[in-house]
Amino acid sequence: MRLYFLPLLLLVCTHSYAAQISLIIDDMGNKKNDEAAFSLPAEVTFAILPNKRLSQVFSIRAAEQEREVILHMPMESLGRQNQEEGVLLSSMKPDEIVQSLKNALKTVPHAVGVNNHMGSRLTQLSMPMAVTMQYLSKRGLFFVDSRTTRYSKAEQIANQAGILNTKRNVFLDHDLQPQKIEQEFHRLIRLAKKYGHAVGIAHPHSQTLNYLKEHLHTLKEHGVSLVKLSDLVSKSSHLVQVTKQKTSIPIL
Ligand SMILES: [Zn+2]
Numbered sequence: 001m002r003l004y005f006l007p008l009l010l011l012v013c014t015h016s017y018a019a020q021i022s023l024i025i026d027d028m029g030n031k032k033n034d035e036a037a038f039s040l041p042a043e044v045t046f047a048i049l050p051n052k053r054l055s056q057v058f059s060i061r062a063a064e065q066e067r068e069v070i071l072h073m074p075m076e077s078l079g080r081q082n083q084e085e086g087v088l089l090s091s092m093k094p095d096e097i098v099q100s101l102k103n104a105l106k107t108v109p110h111a112v113g114v115n116n117h118m119g120s121r122l123t124q125l126s127m128p129m130a131v132t133m134q135y136l137s138k139r140g141l142f143f144v145d146s147r148t149t150r151y152s153k154a155e156q157i158a159n160q161a162g163i164l165n166t167k168r169n170v171f172l173d174h175d176l177q178p179q180k181i182e183q184e185f186h187r188l189i190r191l192a193k194k195y196g197h198a199v200g201i202a203h204p205h206s207q208t209l210n211y212l213k214e215h216l217h218t219l220k221e222h223g224v225s226l227v228k229l230s231d232l233v234s235k236s237s238h239l240v241q242v243t244k245q246k247t248s249i250p251i252l
Pocket of ligand 1: 026027072116117118
């Protein structure tokens with residue numbers, strides 16, 4: 001090959017293997033102010049809480065923007081704090097779990113997948129996770145483990161059920177100080193470059209939304225592309241998963 005083709009070839013290769021980031025805004029539908037998130041790029045996914053006055057409205061509006069939505073399914077936490085209506089509990093029988101998932105999905109039309117809201121207790125338990133993943137498999141939905149505990153079995157059980165899945169790598173805004181959000185944003189970029197893909201979760205706080213509106217477009221300069229969650233999930237399910245990260249996560 002002539003050497004003058006080399007830069008072109010490198011350009012093509014870099015482009016096809018660009019690191020990818022998907023971003024999820026969790027807890028959507030709690031309050032009217034969350035709608036500020038609709039001005040984010042359409043590649044950003046909304047994880048919508050079920051059984052809320054705004055669940056359906058937000059789902060439909062997101063679909064109109066060709067934005068992906070997932071069901072943000074409340075699951076029992078170790079502290080049992082902030083439990084939402086329709087939460088999946090460890091005391092439930094399999095048919096009760098299925099019924100809660102069914103009811104929740106009815107209120108979040110257009111959902112292409114599910115991630116967990118809280119769930120530090122439930123995601124550690126085999127039976128509820130197996131029932132959940134089997135039901136999602138039946139519905140053709142993928143799962144994103146929010147990783148609210150390092151002991152989560154969600155990924156392993158989703159793999160056993162044969163459903164597409166991935167997990168959260170970075171929470172962008174546990175600390176709302178601008179320099180902390182900035183730090184986590186750059187950690188997300190580093191992880192995406194290291195592993196080829198990474199998933200960030202943020203919340204519809206005004207500090208976070210302002211930061212994202214100002215900085216999301218800079219991803220390109222870092223050689224990273226922002227992609228729809230379903231694209232990343234289908235690719236990452238065939239790639240090496242990011243398994244060894246030490247992150248401190250609060251009990252959710
Ligand atoms: Zn949540």
